[in-house]
Amino acid sequence: MGPVIIAILLSRQSSVVSFDNEIHILCGTNNRTAHYKFNGTDWVEVSTLPYNHWQSAATVYNNEIHIMGGYSGSYKHYKFNGTDWIEASTLPTTAQINPMCCVNNDSLYNRFCYLVK
Numbered sequence: 001m002g003p004v005i006i007a008i009l010l011s012r013q014s015s016v017v018s019f020d021n022e023i024h025i026l027c028g029t030n031n032r033t034a035h036y037k038f039n040g041t042d043w044v045e046v047s048t049l050p051y052n053h054w055q056s057a058a059t060v061y062n063n064e065i066h067i068m069g070g071y072s073g074s075y076k077h078y079k080f081n082g083t084d085w086i087e088a089s090t091l092p093t094t095a096q097i098n099p100m101c102c103v104n105n106d107s108l109y110n111r112f113c114y115l116v117k
Contacts, residue, residue: 013027013054013055014026014027014054015027015056015057015058015067016058017058017059017060017065018060019037019060019065020082022037022038022039022040023037023038024036024037024038024046024065025037025038026049026056026058026065026067027049027054033048033049033050033051033052034048034049035047035048035049035080047080047084047085049067049078049085050076050078050085050087051076051078054070055070056068056069056070057069057070057100057101057110058101059101059102059103059108060103061079061103061108063081063082064079064080064081064082065079065080066078066079066080066088066101066108067079067080068091068101068110069091069110075090075091076089076090076091077089077090077091077110091110
């Protein structure tokens, strides 16, 4: 994948995390979702995302990528274990827009300090 495609993906307010020593980009808009990783040499498509989203929040927790909320109409929280996306929980409706998430003291939280299980 060339730098122009990556620039387009990043311009759509994608989420970026470091997972397994690789950079991962998670994006989705216009009925297309994508999960790419950079392995040090090339960008490689890993999977499609479980829903069409943009401006979501993502982080790595317990050796899994977690993605939540975004402008998608989804109040879901999904995790990626390296192979599959699995629905982890449903978020409060207020967590959809401008979501944030973080890990603190070995716990995962969203922007409203809601402990995500």
